[in-house]
Amino acid sequence: MQRTPEQRAAHANWMRLVAAGDAAAFETLYDEFADLVFSLAMSMLRDRGRAEDAAQDVWVKVWNAAGSFDPERASVATWLTTLAHRHLIDLLRRAKVRIADRSGAEPGDEVAARMSNDEDIAEQAIDIAYSADVRSAMAELSGDQRRSLELAYFGGYSQSEIAGILGKPLGTVKTYMFQGMRRLREILGVDLEHPAHR
């Protein structure tokens, strides 16, 4: 979702207040971005209960990390999305480690179970319904470029793992991701925007 400069300035102001410990400002920030965080958690974890737990953890991190937000470097939406994404990737990777370790039941085992089904991984990763602008941009990519980026962003897979899933050499996957991202940036016009204005 593209936001107006006024909205972005308001978001940055809320973050300053949150950093100062203003719970009311935090609540306002939550109301603005709760659906975004939860949607991302649902898309990546595919389990409502785990998504709720993960979203709660993300918001506690937002509260604790508000002081590190730099409006010169990124918009609040980008900052918050990046923070949430990293937390979710961490959950997915831990789930994969648990599969390898074959340990007992722990939080996130549903995720682990989902990811243990290798045959479904590529399909799950491309089962993402994008917003119109990103969907049309993704459609411009080759199938392998798109799948590589989706597996990385929504599956938490490393380039080596993606190479294994797609059955392609590692160097080829690196090229897919680099060229795919470069093409996306061109189509979405990202390079023309100042970070603080996103």
Add this chain to the structure above:
Amino acid sequence: MEHEDNEEMRELLLPYALGHLEPVERARVQAALDASPELQRELEHVECAGARIIQSVPQVHAPPALKGRVLDAIRTSADRPVTEPVTSIASFRETRRRRFTAATAGAAVLAVACIALGLVAVNLSNDLDHQRARADRLAKSAQRGSELPAGFEGVSSQTVSTSGGLADARGSLVHLGGDKWILLLRGVPRAGLGKSWQVWTKDSNGLVENVAQWVDGDATRVITLDRGDIREVMVSFEPTTRPAPVPSSAPVADVHV
């Protein structure tokens, strides 16, 4: 040659942003970023495009009850003990470590309490709310300098090695189970004007992240860590009050898990 180097670095920016690089490679990228404003802008563009992809997932309404849970969690969080910058950096520097003797380690109240009470390890509940509540209770108890509160059977702790500016400080890393950890430091001096103490975690992939910063001196500093994968926790002394992208010098406190 320089052009080729920059091109190689550009290719590494996406895996860098996704946390896919090995520590050595990650450190190379970080060094290149430090030296090149152009590369920094390139990274911002990569992160921005990534955020656009991520934000484009189908929108689902957050359940109304979640807001109450989140606000409760914020209210009970112990004095905002952790600040975590989004930027995660993998540059780990080896450090000289001064191992504390058993007598010195005994000064850490929680570690002593665990041993003295003869507590045995038990499986802690995996319920995240329960763990959060336990972390909060233990943190508040430690800040008061009191013994372990009732019900903390099974917690394990390790002594933190200190040196340099924290040579006279004592510390323990307490694992509450799951992804809940508490770093306790006692006798921490004030960092000084424009300087700070900064806490880093290192995971099994070698990824080092800056998770907390503070300036003030403390009789007891309590830092809550929400991490499932911790292999090492370090504290560095930084010549800035802002979150540092990488430790600027060898850690002055560290503990291996």
